[in-house]
Amino acid sequence: MTDSVKVPQTARRHFLKGFIGIISGAAILSVGAVAQVFAYFFGSKITKPEKVKFLKTSIERMQAVTSQNELALERVENDYILVSQYNDLSKTSGIYFIDYTMKPALAFLGDNDLPNLLSAKCTHLGCTVGNEVNNGTILCPCHISYFNVQTGVPNAGSPAKLPLPKLNWVIKDKQGKILTTCTDDGKITGVMDKKLLQDSAVYISKV
Numbered sequence: 001m002t003d004s005v006k007v008p009q010t011a012r013r014h015f016l017k018g019f020i021g022i023i024s025g026a027a028i029l030s031v032g033a034v035a036q037v038f039a040y041f042f043g044s045k046i047t048k049p050e051k052v053k054f055l056k057t058s059i060e061r062m063q064a065v066t067s068q069n070e071l072a073l074e075r076v077e078n079d080y081i082l083v084s085q086y087n088d089l090s091k092t093s094g095i096y097f098i099d100y101t102m103k104p105a106l107a108f109l110g111d112n113d114l115p116n117l118l119s120a121k122c123t124h125l126g127c128t129v130g131n132e133v134n135n136g137t138i139l140c141p142c143h144i145s146y147f148n149v150q151t152g153v154p155n156a157g158s159p160a161k162l163p164l165p166k167l168n169w170v171i172k173d174k175q176g177k178i179l180t181t182c183t184d185d186g187k188i189t190g191v192m193d194k195k196l197l198q199d200s201a202v203y204i205s206k207v
């Protein structure tokens with residue numbers, strides 16, 4: 001990517017961050033106004049601790065929305081999103097991340113010592129699947145569906161009938177050069193020797 005592309009993207013990012021800040025600030029002010037209207041009409045019915053609790057809860061919710069918007073912005077702006085260092089991937093415990101559709105996903109080390117990225121949104125009713133591997137499966141605790149961690153396919157008898165979708169990924173070296181790619185349909189090209197991937201990082205890819 002050339003500098004002539006980076007500068008406008010950075011400026012746009014700052015602008016959008018500032019815009020989100022303005023919206024959040026306005027929302028915080030509006031919460032204050034709502035609290036004052038509340039106090040006007042209900043007066044002594046609201047105690048000071050209750051008012052403090054109400055405002056803190058409102059601010060926490062707005063901060064959560066702001067964080068979510070920042071994640072969405074990052075995904076709109078970037079063709080690659082960092083998931084994990086290659087060395088941090090595990091065959092027994094998945095790393096949660098947010099995919100390009102803003103849904104939860106999990107990153108494991110596959111049996112082939114390459115990344116294994118799956119949606120963590122249960123295909124039954126959408127709960128988030130657990131990240132611990134037992135007997136080669138991960139569990140959705142909501143209505144007890146077990147999914148094969150390598151394929152995403154649910155066990156027979158599980159309420160979920162469809163597999164957890166696999167996600168594409170790329171591995172980049174420290175200089176940002178792409179070493180290995182995996183498409184949605186599982187086609188892997190590039191470096192596959194784990195010794196050569198030790199200092200690399202795993203990303204999801206928009207394309």
Ligand code: FES
Pocket residue numbers: 122123124125126127140141142143144145159160
């Ligand atoms: S939502 Fe996962 S089993 Fe029902």
